[in-house]
Amino acid sequence: MTARLAILGAGAKAVAVAAKAATLRDMGVAAPDIVAVERTAVAANWRAGGGWTDGQHRLGTSPEKDVGFPYRSTILPGRNGELDRRMMRLSWQSYLVATGRFAEWVDRGKPAPTHETWASYLRWVADAAALNVVDGEVIRLSLEDRSWVLHTHTGTVEADAVMITGPGQPGRSVLPGHPQVLSIAQFWQVSTMNQRLDAERVAVIGGGETAASMLNELFRHRVSTITVISPQATLFTRGESYFENRMFSDPTDWTGLTLAERRDVMARTDRGVFSARVQDSLLADDRIRHLRGRVAHGVAADDRIRITLHTDRHGERLETVHGFDLVIDGSGADSLWFLPLLGPDVMDLLEVRLNGPVTGDRLQQAIGHDLSLAGVAPKLFLPNLSGLNQGPGFPNLSCLGLLSDRILGARPGAQSNRTNGRNVEYQSI
Ligand SMILES: Cc1cc2nc3c(=O)[nH]c(=O)nc-3n(C[C@H](O)[C@H](O)[C@H](O)COP(=O)(O)OP(=O)(O)OC[C@H]3O[C@@H](n4cnc5c(N)ncnc54)[C@H](O)[C@@H]3O)c2cc1C
Incomplete structure (x- = not known):
């Protein structure tokens, strides 16, 4: 039986994981079934109408930090080079070549794309990877036996593991309804x-x-x-030297830092x-x-x-x-935005696991190597909270290729108590 991973939101992370899963399948390797439950459309948060941009402003990170970056797969010993080469077909540059814009982009000095263009790239990848998108806003997340159940206004999606994405809801206001x-x-x-x-x-x-x-x-x-x-x-000013950027692309040394050192790096480069x-x-x-x-x-x-x-x-x-x-x-971005969606059964499970009330700090410190909450089964992947424990690039666009390795390298139903492992634990799924 194929395991199913449901992703709340068809944004950058869902597209990256679906791309890697599709590429693995093309290579004859088993990968979970990916289904994204999306309230608007693929990459909606990068376009006008999604609430976070008008689409005309420019990406802050380099577009070469695309769905496969850093192209250093580790989940398929003996075939990682082949996996990276195949993932390059879904790179930002391949997208420009496919849409006839590569030479112009180079000649213009490789400008940062607008959010709208970035959304078009993500949609191109989602199409190529045949990302399965279920339309609907997730309004509740509950547990049934050993499965997650994502509830929308019109139905439910069951899965063996779930991943939460997105920055939250852009409608927050310190004085709702006031015209000023x-x-x-x-x-x-x-x-x-x-x-x-x-x-x-x-x-x-x-x-x-x-x-x-x-x-x-x-x-x-x-x-x-x-x-x-x-x-x-x-x-x-954000620290943007090679040494700081490297922490985002390659978190190998991250777990060797103390919590205080990690917080210091994040304060200089991220928050x-x-x-x-x-x-x-x-x-x-x-x-x-x-x-x-x-x-x-x-x-x-x-x-x-x-x-x-x-x-x-x-x-x-x-x-x-x-x-x-x-x-x-502008304070709408909130990595804990999904907590109100969790049913009492899920909150109970998390409180037992965290030995106390669910707080941002407790959740962050319980994120395991595979970016899920260690000790919780079925798996709950929380990449947006994984910066502190696993590396500052996981919540954003800095290492989407590595993120998909970690997620797909996990066994959806298995419990893991590791929070600081170093080697990717690939198990055939
Ligand atoms: C204006 C702006 C610019 C940014 N620029 C950069 C940058 O240059 N570089 C960088 O690394 N990071 C940047 N970020 C951070 C960015 O949010 C993350 O890097 C990245 O988008 C996260 O990808 P994601 O898949 O988690 O979320 P997203 O790509 O935001 O996707 C989340 C999806 O979830 C959907 N959704 C939300 N709630 C629900 C629900 N209840 N049910 C169903 N679907 C839902 C949304 O419609 C959306 O499609 C920026 C963020 C903002 C707001």
């Missing part, structure tokens, strides 16, 4: 409809890639000052930091400033939105209030 407060999705809707925002003092809550795209867009609008609110001491390109092009603009703090709440008063911030000073919590004409809540 926009969620990420509302901001991109305004932009896609070519409406112009007109405001004196604008606040963008949150740092990182989501905020960077929004800042880039905000310059087209009539705004006098833009205040980026984030908990960090300042707006750090709420802006790329050097963004720092150069955007932050030089004197309309932008940074305000340190965590947003506690927002209220509307006297035509303004008053945001209350909490900051820690010498161990004491300081509370300050700041007024803005427009607030864009």
